[in-house]
Amino acid sequence: MHRSTVRRLIRQSCGCANMPLFIDRLPFHCWTDSTRTPASSQWTIVLPVVLTEPTLLNPPPVVSARDWALDTGNRGEAFAWRHHIIQAGLDPDQDRMPLPLIVRTVAGRLTVPVRYAHLWLVSNVPALRSTPYRMVLHRGLPFHDVPTRPDPQFQRPIVGIRALRAAPLKVQIDFASDTISVWTPDRDLS
């Protein structure tokens, strides 16, 4: 079946005239925090994302997709650790923006470098999986420039509210079923 036909069918099934379903009820990531006694269950809302150079004209292969945490409390576009950039095959010391960024948290302020990069959201709808959706980072990707490997649960890379708005995505977080669904603006990917 042609991809445009598949997208039209998906649109019809969800009733979204101009917003095809792109991520369909993806389960939250459930993990155990063993630093507590007793250990406790935790949930993180994650999105499969590929991090790439900003120069790509075509979607990248999705084999390198990683789970990025969705954080609507992050008023920036995204945030990562140096390790995540290396993991994506990019050099964190290259292609930096000329202006660093101050990150404000409850623990204080931190000045971090910013690298030019794009994010690509990966679909879990089989017909769309090979055509990830570009999320442009207008202000680049600020990152914690430390050599240590971040904790895989506590220090995930983050997608913030500005990236979601700029994309612009429709997101449904369902706490009754612990799933997230995402609709993207209709774009002909055929």
Add this chain to the structure above:
Amino acid sequence: MTVQQQADLGQQALRAFERDLPRLWAERPGQWVAYQGERLLGFAAQQHELYHDCFQKGLSRGDFVVFCIEPLEIEICIGPQFVD
């Protein structure tokens, strides 16, 4: 070009962008602009298109800097903030 030369060029581009931003924001909000040092190279609607416009002019990635035409933010907040 050395790393230091690239950094200097980047700082010149940033100053030029800051200087031009009020006018560009009025005329081309949301577009992308490229600078080589203080020299404005061009505009595009998409960031990746602008990179390739510059590559077609024979420039390498380290020769120029691109900016989105929108207010510069130098600070972001992660999580809740405590206000005194």
